[in-house]
Amino acid sequence: MKAIAERNPELRDVFENIDFLQFTSSRENTEMLGQLVEIFSAKPLHHVSPDILGDAYEWILHYFAPQKAKEGEVYTPREVIKLLVEILDPEPEESVYDPACGSGGMLIISYRHVENLHGKEGAEKLFLFGQEANPKTLALSKMNLYIHDIRNAQLAHGDTLLYPKFKEGDGQKRFDIVIANPPWNQDGYSENELKKGEFWNKRFRYGFTPKQSADWAWIQHMIASADEDGRVGVVIDNGCLFRGGKEKAIRKGILRDDLVECVILLPEKLFYNTGAPGAVLIFKKNKPDERKGKVLFINASNEYEQHPEVRKLNRLGDEHIEKIASAYREFKEMDGFTRVVDLEEIKENDYNLNVTLYVFPEEEVEEIDVGKEWEELKRIEGEIMEVEERIEGYLREVGV
Template sequence: MARTKKKNGADAAPMTTSQMLGSLLNSARKIMRKDKGLNGDLDRLPLLTWIMFLKFLDDLEQQREEETALSGKKFKAAIEAPYRWRDWAANPQGITGDELLAFINSEEAVRADGAKGPGLFAYLRSLSSSNGDNRRDVIATVFKGVDNRMKSGYLLRDIINKVGGIHFTSSDELHTLGALYESMLREMRDAAGDSGEFYTPRAVVRFMVEVTDPRLGETVLDPASGTGGFLVEAYNHLEKQVKTVADRKRLQNDTIAGCEPKSLPYLLCQMNLLLHGLDAPQIDPGNALRFKLSEIGEKERVDVILTNPPFGGEEEKGIQGNFPEDRQTAETALLFLQLIMRKLKRQPTSAGRPARAAVVVPHGSLSSPGVAKRIRETLLGDFNITAIVRLPHNVFAPYTDIQSNVIFFERGEPTQSILYCEPSLPLGYSLSKTKPLLYEWIEPLKTLIASRQETDTSWLVRRDDLDENLNLDIKNPRRKLNSLADRGNLETLAAQMRSYADEADAIKAELAQVTELIGQSPWELLDSHTYESDERIGEDYSPEMPLLGVSAEEGITNPKTAIGKSPERYKVLRTHYLAYNPMRINIGSIGVVRDDTQQGITSPDYVVFYCGPDLLPEYVYHYLRSEAGRHEINLKTKGSVRFRLYFEQLSKIKIPVPKNIETQQRFVNACNRLEDLKKMLNAAASSATDCLNAATRSSFLLEGGKPSNTSTGSRAA
């Protein structure tokens, strides 16, 4: 190893290159695989992290001790002898085997100085900030969630010796370690994938921080910190604004806060922040949702919130009880959204700006009815939603395929209009684990958000133009999925097919979760949730009223037949009503009025009905058009001379009814997306024919449309 010189000319510790560091840690992990007490990376990574944490802390302490001595001040150690790394771990020939395990694990043990005293973990957990060093509280909290699962003290000594080869004494080495540490975090989330853990891509984190632009003096919170990505990025952003000693103190002590209840991410978050320069990270090790929402006052509020809260999870009843009765839900994302709204300060910040948030939310939070709608109503009324960024599909690949958005909002006037925007990826580029979203593709959206300019990738939506469900899941009205304008272009067709494959993967992932929930739901009679409507148009009939029919292919459609001689007898079809032909419902001839633009009148011979508040009409629509639904329909007409199914028989059909209306909506959304995908694939099939014609035309025809072989002479015999 090359050695460097300290300022005083003495030899310094050897510089640790990225290659050497990677080799050291890989060797340590190979050793860990031999130990019977560790089971997979979810055991190995925490062990490696707490060992590195103690080595890093000791290097930092020694560096600060030297700096303090030069300034003539008295140094206060966070960890005292003989529990410092240099006391028990630095000597490669130091304590090992059962003696090492006892020193680390036991409440009382023989220490490295030969005296009896608390074991290492017992000592670390007992630390407090009574000496004025807040890092002691951090260390104590970290090690309350840590244990040593290694069974072999000899293998543990080998790992300690490997980590002892890492030196945390220069900014270059810290940068090297930071890069490698991020790779460890990626491996940790790979290992945690089965338990639903996934973390926000760096490009998205950086973009959210830069758009919210925290200013020195403002407080920044991530209530679902994970491994600290948002807090590290916010710290780096704020550090550039430090000009004085007072600025540095404010940044270190009064600016960054987080919350992470899981012990492994909590430990990783602490080390991540320490590595990047935050001396005593203020990370709450409890669940951020554990406090009653109504009791969170102005003192608990902050200026800026940056977070990607967990979604798709379910919180226990005790946690749900902390929220207003009409806003209680098991969906974690909706609970966090309410918490974030409550935690933003009401008054302008010290920088004279409104308190603001940037939050990653799934599509369902923007479109689901029930609790989600009531939350959106408050969000639109009490906050200004400045922008919603539609993240590309697979942005979290391979950890989840759930489609998501970043929503930016701030305290102040109610929302008047929202700027939507989406990043432009290269044609045909599909995100994956090895092909992440690059910052250069999302960075241009900062200018669009600031200017509120409408382009091909940004569009404004007025609050007054939202539907009655306050649906905020609004697609780009100008965007066509890889336009079919050049139908003979194979590059366009290839890009289309990749896009369709991505969409199919996303729908598959969504249905995998939803179908499991539906499978656990009780089966109930439609009679309990549906009501027939016999409302006739009567004297209110006007020739301008649209006449509606139903078909197995399109659902609600415009019939080819003209209205009959008695138009006053025709039935009224309102928004969310369902209608079907009683003689053709067995082949799927049923439709649902999805919005106000589809309202009209329909044949007096059709059955018209609607649903109660606990059952979505589109959910019923997709069930009755399914194979299972058509089977039940056929069972209700056995013995009939001619197939007819009226509402009396239909209402006796059973259907699985998820109690959570959001589950029904997620299923409906997935089915609607599949219907759209089917239409796009039909168009792509036609495009493939055009590509075939273009290929043969370019190969076999000359300009002017003549065959390429223009010889008129006959072949020789």
């Protein structure tokens, strides 16, 4: 394994974070590993498309996602990532940064998005960056990108909120697109803790988060990591839209600077580790003139289908992704689905970004044919009268 790692330096982290010696100390594991080697040796894979191999690897990650969720790790459903990427729309020559990259899904789907629109040559011109705090998860991410034949990515290990690894000059590096599903309600990042990190005065300029939830610390880091024309998309806990205290103060500052472009309420039961609905927030530092001073709210709580493999889960179908992404692009009102809201109204609502405060799905009203229903009622009443007459006849026969 050491020799393989030396010959493949881009995979060094993969081998360093998997203890094959400890794994094979068990006779059962040794036998299992031997069988796997025999199976893969019998099936040459050098002619198999990287997309097929990558999909197989993604399937394995997806298969173990429920168990990993119980252990506290977060697997972002690929449909949610597709929605986010459709909205942010990365292009060749742009940079994409995921500060909580996990298994690399955000970067891979960004790459595929560009490849589908601009071909392999265009995708090779997309610059991918990611940081992950868990070394074993980082190893999975590197393997995932490698199997997908994606070589234009730079991944780093470290605590992003304290020690961002991508730097430029004497500050943090800035990117065209910043995209992430960071840990929701992560605790342990109080003001004192965040001030131990690098560039804290530039990254957390809107304020510090409460110790029990770092949601807005992640969001501020992402906004600070975007360049002057950058786009930011984050999947986050719905509660951060309306909680008070320090989080409200941060929301207030970000809204006053007119950085929030769109807030999307997702359906419930999309994620393995929680049944609660998440939210997608889109930020832009340089909004188009027609969107300045406004925020688009999209209530997508009903845009789902039942998950085909996991009965207790829902998922976004292709038609739902397209409907939501189109609503974002069109930036117009649709009854019960979207609403464009002036910042002044949000201010009047105490800087509350709860989507249901601004747009609520319309309930389908069943049309009633009064004449038809009246005829049905008379028919039922006639049947009741016939039954009553029969009962009275039976009672007379028995002398009651």
